[in-house]
Amino acid sequence: MSKREATIRDIALKLNISVSTVSRAIRDMPEVKKETRKLVLEMAKALDYEPNKIAQGLRIKKTNTIGVIVPAVTLHFFSSVISGIQETANRLGYNVMFCQSNESFETEKANIHTLLSSRVDGLLISLSRETNTSDHLMGMLRKNIPLVFFDRVFDNINASKVVVDDYEGAFSAVQYLLKTGCKRVAYLGGPKNLSISNHRLNGYKDALKENKIEFDPELISHCEHMEEDAEPETLRMLALSNRPDAIFCFNDHVAIKSMQIIKNKGLKIPDDISLMGFSNEPIAGLIEPSLTTVAQPSYEMGKAATKMIIEQIESKEPLENEKLKILQTTLLIRNSTRKMKA
Amino acid sequence: MSKREATIRDIALKLNISVSTVSRAIRDMPEVKKETRKLVLEMAKALDYEPNKIAQGLRIKKTNTIGVIVPAVTLHFFSSVISGIQETANRLGYNVMFCQSNESFETEKANIHTLLSSRVDGLLISLSRETNTSDHLMGMLRKNIPLVFFDRVFDNINASKVVVDDYEGAFSAVQYLLKTGCKRVAYLGGPKNLSISNHRLNGYKDALKENKIEFDPELISHCEHMEEDAEPETLRMLALSNRPDAIFCFNDHVAIKSMQIIKNKGLKIPDDISLMGFSNEPIAGLIEPSLTTVAQPSYEMGKAATKMIIEQIESKEPLENEKLKILQTTLLIRNSTRKMKA
């Protein structure tokens, strides 16, 4: 029953001209006569013609679609990156097809096949928590399919990336905690697997060093499952004979969970314990006390990654050296940390 | 430089068989000899073959892709719906291509063209705030392209929909406020354009009626730009000679904005004013006081809408009558509303 979509052939037939002329007219090529173009465009409109990108894609071997894989869209950070990706892609003439890995390596592999089958022109990916090998991605690199990592990346893979300066963000966060008089700063870290977690750990360590404070391994935790592990890990920290007076958290979700535990224990934030997040989720400014955190330019990250991959897609040469874009973070001081002495 | 992707022709050549046999083997058709299939599959693996969905799509006129348009991915409600869509679609063998309208009618129209050009098999859409005509969608219906609305729908359009029982959700929310002793309940509504806002208004009105409370137009506001308008509208309400003792809000974002204003004015929640949200955003349980709200099954909505559209795509007949799926809400009682008298 479904009325078949009009094709350039339909237009050509009606107008008694050839399909190539129609094709040219529609693509606004210079060589076609003005009035012919006008006729074609009118007929296209009359027939409610929509160019068939599938046919185009097959012919010119380019789908103008970019694939995106994120661990989960419901995390605000990622939905914000995705928003940046989608808008930028659309503005530059590309569509986006997206998948979630749900933090599963297997799903991530399946996603890649799906997207490859759909012949996306390039792939934007932020790795799952479980991913610690890049074999599934090397195939793409070998086939010369543009690939750009964002946020959760491999440190030593030969590919383009856009990340946030996690080291610097962590360094200045911890530096700030120390400047406000905290002496024992703990790190409630993320999965060991994720390089961003380790970079933040390095920033933490170096800030301690800079302030001549000895590193105490007891003050380090790895929340492999993010906020799910934040509860036991926070409890462990609070039970320490020499309890921390500040906790730097892997992200805002972990921080918020931790905040609840601390409050439940009857401790005051920031008087007893200063709490620092990472990301600046919208919620961070709304809880009580509002959360001091390291803001990441998530929308910008999506925008930058998209520009980078489209550049790669549209450049003729196979791209000699990978690009690396590092975005800067901003320390957002709110009320979960002690005030600086005036 | 880019090594061309392997095709069934490459496999056929290597194996000295015909492309049709390869095609059959790969699609697991019964008529192909067992060992032939084995050979083909091995060769496919060896050549790192990925079936070309673009070519398939052109040939069988089906892309196995569904298009999705939402006002904005960064709203948690929508990212959650999208998550449900993506997972369900993938599980059923479909990809999702998505766009944001950014609450703009023009962008929404452009999105539709984009998605139609990509020959999505069906379209899932939640309307922009600005959209008040369905002309841009009638084309799809005419062409018999499956279309399912979710959440923000037209009341009187001849198409399938999945929504939440907004009327009932609002009714029981207001009913609860009244049961806890509130006498003057205000409604901080959403854009007049959105049917969901009006359904909630009707639920509000009927709950008043049920409790023999006269409707006072002064207690109604329309926040055309959602939380941006929540501030002036809340202030207006608070300045009323006969101030409300409860505010039912269009959604949690509006409620949270309103909460800030109320607190700034030095009023106590819930003692002076009870506050009720709608949606149950993750933030609702974390703010102070935690927000009583009407929970919407967002992930379920995405799942239901996806199932519905795939059913429509895969059914042979043109679908006589549209489907309507109404999901139920749940009142989540927290601390921003007075307690029920025991």
Added chain:
DNA sequence: ATGAAAGCGCTAACAG
């Protein structure tokens, strides 16, 4: 059980 050939809708030589 396999193969040959047509064709999905489009673009791009090539020819005029």
Added chain:
DNA sequence: CTGTTAGCGCTTTCAT
């Protein structure tokens, strides 16, 4: 400036 034609990678009759 326009038309003819081949072919992108695949599925699908129709033969064999």
